[in-house]
Amino acid sequence: MLRFALPLLALLVPAISTAQAQDNWPSRAITIYGGFPSGAGTDIYARKIAEPLSQALGVPVVVEPRTGAGGNIASELVAKARPDGYSFLLATAGTHAINAALYRSLTFDPFRDVTHIALLGDVPNVLLVNPVKYPGLATCQDLIAMAKAQPGRLNYSSTGNGASTHLAGVQLASAAGLDVVHVPYRGQGPAMAALLAGEVAFFFNQSGPSIGAVQQGQVRALAVSTPARLPALPDVPTVAEACGLPGFSSSTWYGLLAPPNLPAPIQARVSQEVIRIISQPEFRQWLVTSQGITPAEDPSPAAFRRVHEADMGRWAEVVRQSGATVD
Numbered sequence: 001m002l003r004f005a006l007p008l009l010a011l012l013v014p015a016i017s018t019a020q021a022q023d024n025w026p027s028r029a030i031t032i033y034g035g036f037p038s039g040a041g042t043d044i045y046a047r048k049i050a051e052p053l054s055q056a057l058g059v060p061v062v063v064e065p066r067t068g069a070g071g072n073i074a075s076e077l078v079a080k081a082r083p084d085g086y087s088f089l090l091a092t093a094g095t096h097a098i099n100a101a102l103y104r105s106l107t108f109d110p111f112r113d114v115t116h117i118a119l120l121g122d123v124p125n126v127l128l129v130n131p132v133k134y135p136g137l138a139t140c141q142d143l144i145a146m147a148k149a150q151p152g153r154l155n156y157s158s159t160g161n162g163a164s165t166h167l168a169g170v171q172l173a174s175a176a177g178l179d180v181v182h183v184p185y186r187g188q189g190p191a192m193a194a195l196l197a198g199e200v201a202f203f204f205n206q207s208g209p210s211i212g213a214v215q216q217g218q219v220r221a222l223a224v225s226t227p228a229r230l231p232a233l234p235d236v237p238t239v240a241e242a243c244g245l246p247g248f249s250s251s252t253w254y255g256l257l258a259p260p261n262l263p264a265p266i267q268a269r270v271s272q273e274v275i276r277i278i279s280q281p282e283f284r285q286w287l288v289t290s291q292g293i294t295p296a297e298d299p300s301p302a303a304f305r306r307v308h309e310a311d312m313g314r315w316a317e318v319v320r321q322s323g324a325t326v327d
Helices: 002-024 041-057 069-079 093-102 140-149 164-176 188-196 207-215 264-278 281-291 301-322
Strands: 030-034 061-065 087-092 115-123 125-129 155-158 181-184 202-206 220-224 252-258
Touching: 030 041, 030 069, 041 061, 041 087, 041 115, 041 207, 041 252, 041 264, 041 281, 069 087, 069 093, 087 093, 087 115, 093 164, 093 252, 093 301, 115 264, 115 301, 125 140, 125 164, 125 207, 140 220, 155 164, 155 188, 164 181, 164 202, 164 301, 188 202, 188 207, 202 207, 207 220, 207 281, 252 264, 252 301, 264 281
Parallel strands: 030 061, 030 087, 155 181, 155 202
Antiparallel strands: 087 252, 115 252, 125 202, 125 220
């Protein structure tokens, strides 16, 4: 009888340990990983929710950038992490929809190898130029005219191959018939520094890091990539308006993801707390006025999953039409 009981006990022990781990969760620090450096829009957002989430859960919540490969390094790390409720990812449509079509091979599935926690908002890009180097560039039409007069000579920065800041430039070039050169940098800081130093002609930067630089006069905003103007930059027209490109849209989203097979009780608890935080009036005001982010109408995991799935197809078509690929 004992020889049958021992194998049965061996099967039961992992199940009991998993249940106990869930019951004791959280018992140590939680990490929110990001695919882009400190100062990037994802990093700013992650740090904004880390403190109130830490207070709600009673353990430290640490934000840790793991940069490189258009966000794929951090994405792969979380996709392959233990689903124990201690590893999360501040993801974007760039890392988890665009990259699926842009990169020829990935070591994880951007849609299946995740657990959806909360949709954090819709994120536009802002078309920026250096007013010191290009004082004559007052409008997007000026930029288009200059690029067409110098085919293959103007370049633009991005936060990395595959980022939304890269593909927005590809979309603009494709729609306007421009021959411009993409120069990828390792994150928002270096890409913005290149613009300020006059190393590149323009930069489609995410709205969060852009707003302060625009308001301080460091850069000039020619257009925003959304179908409607941003409340944070009401005088800046849309690309459709300013560039004469009807229907142009290049906004993405931020979302909180976890490794696949995260236990449902942990998913529900983190989702509940994050949605409570981002739904507070003062937080929503910060999103709109400081970051230029439109809060999600439905931030629930189910809605996030639907948006994510739809974007996989939408961005695949955009990438196909643009011809952009990354080895």
